[in-house]
Amino acid sequence: ALEGDAWIAVQGDDGAEAYTRRGDLQVDGDGLVTLVGRPVIGDGGPIIVPLGSSISVGADGTLSGYGEGETPEALVDMGRIKLVTPEQALLRGDDGLFRPAPNADGEVAALPADENARVASGALEGSNVSAIEAMVSMIDVARRYEMQMKVISTADENAQRANNLLSIQG
Template identity: 30%
Template sequence: MINSLWISKTGMEAQQTQLDVISHNLANVSTTGYKRANAVFEDLIYQNLRQVGADTTEQSQLPTGLHLGLGVRTVATSRSYTQGSLQQSTNALDVAIQGNGFFQVNMPDGSIGYTRDGTFQLDSQGRVVTANGLTVANGITIPPTAQSITISAAGAVTVVLPNNPTPQPVGNLALATFINPAGLEPKGQNLFTETAASGQPQNGTPGTNGMGQVSQGFLETSNVNVVQELVTMIQTQRAYEMNSKAIQTSDQMLQKLAQL
């Protein structure tokens, strides 16, 4: 009877974690380039009270065993990297990735960060930076006299200068892919960093070696499906209530036992 209290307690904790993940997804439903996460669970170890396949006689064995589980726990939060829809923008520096890949930006500690958020802007020195002021890895600088900025599907950035109709190249937006993007570590601010689980980045030009192309004047929206999250939230609520009810039932049975 005591086991049921503990098992239900682990169930409530698991559903609370699930609700935390769902809440985070819903909070970022409008975040550019956000990829939805979901909690992953596993059952805990079992009490092996009767071993399956044990000998009952010299000629026979048990066809089934007696194994009592001890509950559930959260083991991971996996992230879905399905493509978000593209939303048109009026900013010439807004760029979306169609397909696989991440933009590379310089982190404050000198390392490289990776993001799907292509909301780029210019800083006071004309450098292309993220909304948080981090420069893109290739160090693209736009001349102050540039009349227009063009970013090709392959990431080539060109500008048109006064009295010169020929577009002038100023840099390239390179992408990076990973064997296991789910192994990237989220750092907040739409940034991820490389880990041993993600593998080393494969850098390259957009549109080559399985990398997606970039689209100027578009932003990738979040891939969170609000209806799906609300349905999962209702399921989580019902599962939490059932685990709570199991605790109440176990408590009532213990009270009845104490009255005997």
């Protein structure tokens, strides 16, 4: 999980830098990737991690690990995940990734790394919506709507009856 307004830099389908808050990362033949296979960007481009390596992520995004068949004493620094904290809102793309708004020339510039951004290793960000509370709220709104419709219907019937009485007396 990412702390505060931090985002992880990943490589989009077009090869440009994009951003996500999904922290479910894994190692495959291409290195460190998101769950859907997008390469995670480090200080010098996509982070390459040997397949079968055991890795850990530090609070600042630093990757440490050791290769398959090696002992923890052989721990080496494997790079650092580029974490950014945008000053302005990011725009969501069709691919589900976020990017900064284009500048006056229509170019989208990569955001600078934020040395103060933090990541919680081994934790995933939970949803901020409770499905049960949302369902109860939706049922409550539906019942209130039904009651309001009944009040309007009853008022309409009363108005029709009043018109009938006035037309009979007139």
